[in-house]
Amino acid sequence: MPQMAERKALSEGLQHLNENMVTMAELSELAIRTAVATLDLPGVEAKPPAAATPSDVFTLDQEIYGLKQQVEEECVNLIALHAPVARDLRTITSSLEVTTHLDRIGRYAKDIAEASERIRVGVSGNTPTFQKVAKMVDLTIDMVDTSVQAFVHRDAEPVRNILKADDAVDHLHAEVFQEVVDRMSDRSVTPQVGAQFILINRYLERIADHGVNIGEQVVYMLTGERPPRVKHSPASAV
Amino acid sequence: MTEGNSLESSGTGKLVTQDLSAYYGAKRAIESVNISFPDKSVTAIIGPSGCGKSTLIRCLNRIHETTPKTRVEGHVLLDGQDIYEQDAVSVRRRVGMVFQKPNPFPTMSIYDNVAAGLRLNGLRDRKEIDRRIIQSLKGAALWDEVKEILDQPGIRLSGGQQQRLCIARALAVEPEVILMDEPASALDPIATAKIEDLVFDLKKQYAVIIVTHNMQQAARVADQTAFMYLGKLIEFNDTKEIFERPREKLTESYITGRFG
Numbered sequence: 001m002p003q004m005a006e007r008k009a010l011s012e013g014l015q016h017l018n019e020n021m022v023t024m025a026e027l028s029e030l031a032i033r034t035a036v037a038t039l040d041l042p043g044v045e046a047k048p049p050a051a052a053t054p055s056d057v058f059t060l061d062q063e064i065y066g067l068k069q070q071v072e073e074e075c076v077n078l079i080a081l082h083a084p085v086a087r088d089l090r091t092i093t094s095s096l097e098v099t100t101h102l103d104r105i106g107r108y109a110k111d112i113a114e115a116s117e118r119i120r121v122g123v124s125g126n127t128p129t130f131q132k133v134a135k136m137v138d139l140t141i142d143m144v145d146t147s148v149q150a151f152v153h154r155d156a157e158p159v160r161n162i163l164k165a166d167d168a169v170d171h172l173h174a175e176v177f178q179e180v181v182d183r184m185s186d187r188s189v190t191p192q193v194g195a196q197f198i199l200i201n202r203y204l205e206r207i208a209d210h211g212v213n214i215g216e217q218v219v220y221m222l223t224g225e226r227p228p229r230v231k232h233s234p235a236s237a238v
Numbered sequence: 239m240t241e242g243n244s245l246e247s248s249g250t251g252k253l254v255t256q257d258l259s260a261y262y263g264a265k266r267a268i269e270s271v272n273i274s275f276p277d278k279s280v281t282a283i284i285g286p287s288g289c290g291k292s293t294l295i296r297c298l299n300r301i302h303e304t305t306p307k308t309r310v311e312g313h314v315l316l317d318g319q320d321i322y323e324q325d326a327v328s329v330r331r332r333v334g335m336v337f338q339k340p341n342p343f344p345t346m347s348i349y350d351n352v353a354a355g356l357r358l359n360g361l362r363d364r365k366e367i368d369r370r371i372i373q374s375l376k377g378a379a380l381w382d383e384v385k386e387i388l389d390q391p392g393i394r395l396s397g398g399q400q401q402r403l404c405i406a407r408a409l410a411v412e413p414e415v416i417l418m419d420e421p422a423s424a425l426d427p428i429a430t431a432k433i434e435d436l437v438f439d440l441k442k443q444y445a446v447i448i449v450t451h452n453m454q455q456a457a458r459v460a461d462q463t464a465f466m467y468l469g470k471l472i473e474f475n476d477t478k479e480i481f482e483r484p485r486e487k488l489t490e491s492y493i494t495g496r497f498g
Contacts, residue, residue, distance in 0.1 A: 007494070007495045007496055010495070083454055084494070085453070085457070085481040085482070085493045085494060086481060086482065086483065086484050086489075086490050086493055086494050087490060087494065088494050089481070089482065090482070090483070223483075224482060224483025225483075
């Protein structure tokens with residue numbers, strides 16, 4: 001192997017890009033956890049302070065969006081100035097792609113927090129419990145975390161099974177939907193609250209999808225191969 | 239061939255090398271190279287200085303052997319026929335070459351520069367010579383710039399124009415393959431862009447093989463790219479594969495600039 005040159009300016013640029021990506025990923029995960037914590041669901045371990053409020057999530061969403069813009073600018077500069085190829089190029093284009101997914105995740109976290117606010121206003125006493133929403137939350141956060149860790153540690157292995165996890169989320173999504181509809185039908189939950197949970201359910205499912213997309217992008221970034229997307233089973237038409 | 243070469247030397251190319259090795263005295267400059275250059279297509283050869291890329295193309299039209307104490311082993315097939323079993327001069331007519339520095343004949347006019355090869359090949363018909371000169375100058379994207387000054391010395395042209403004049407001279411004898419050894423490395427960016435546009439047009443008609451130090455140039459003009467290192471062909475593939483997902487670690491190190 002010949003002696004390696006460093007290409008200092010490009011290497012430093014890539015390192016800085018990575019730091020921003022890691023921060024953005026951490027904030028996106030924190031945004032989901034905080035948004036979920038504001039729901040105060042029994043059975044969901046709220047990792048952020050229990051006193052999390054929707055406005056914490058709004059702040060995080062703003063921060064994530066700011067980072068996205070910064071990352072985009074960095075990527076364009078690196079391409080324009082250094083004409084990167086091979087893995088360097090894949091890292092930069094993948095960062096651009098992943099940053100969009102992280103931004104969307106932040107946005108859905110904000111949507112959940114807003115739904116949470118509407119539930120608080122519409123509910124006197126305790127928030128109704130939906131056991132399966134808690135499970136949905138856990139699975140979704142797990143998926144995003146798996147993809148984010150794969151990106152951060154440059155290891156595609158953990159995301160190989162992510163499509164199966166996505167299937168599980170899709171099934172749960174259908175089940176939660178049914179559960180909410182049933183509870184509205186037997187009037188143990190008001191339509192106002194039920195509708196919010198249907199939305200939250202949907203947002204979580206979308207977040208999981210973005211988790212899948214990030215995972216796929218990590219595989220491409222590291223290997224140059226685009227993994228084929230195999231849909232394991234058709235999700236119900238919810 | 240290593241695993242990294244998805245373009246097999248299948249023998250179906252316009253020009254195909256088989257276990258081609260070349261020596262300067264006892265020093266082996268290229269080692270058992272098997273590569274197949276497709277017709278009507280541009281192939282770039284990249285690699286660090288001294289990797290053997292220029293030697294390789296100098297073997298493809300038998301210019302290598304014009305240097306004293308050199309030797310070639312293996313085969314080079316042009317349309318399936320070994321060029322080393324043919325007359326070297328007629329091989330060079332079919333496989334033209336353009337060098338790094340433009341080298342027009344210094345005392346000749348623009349017209350005579352292009353006509354020189356034709357005359358050497360025994361063409362005497364003035365009308366036919368005129369026709370070929372116009373066609374070659376147009377083919378080299380130089381006609382519009384020189385049509386009024388054909389009788390002026392070729393060396394009065396700018397560097398970029400001189401290089402296109404040399405390309406016109408190569409085209410005049412109606413070759414089948416065009417070899418280019420760093421054809422734009424002595425030119426400014428605008429002249430370089432003109433040469434690159436020209437290469438893009440030339441491939442409609444010829445097999446073009448271009449040696450370049452400039453990786454972005456390879457990425458811009460070539461359909462296939464070969465990477466050589468220490469006299470060996472390390473990887474040969476579609477250009478977009480080489481620059482997006484090279485198979486070989488050595489290729490990756492070289493094209494990302496983390497090398498040497």
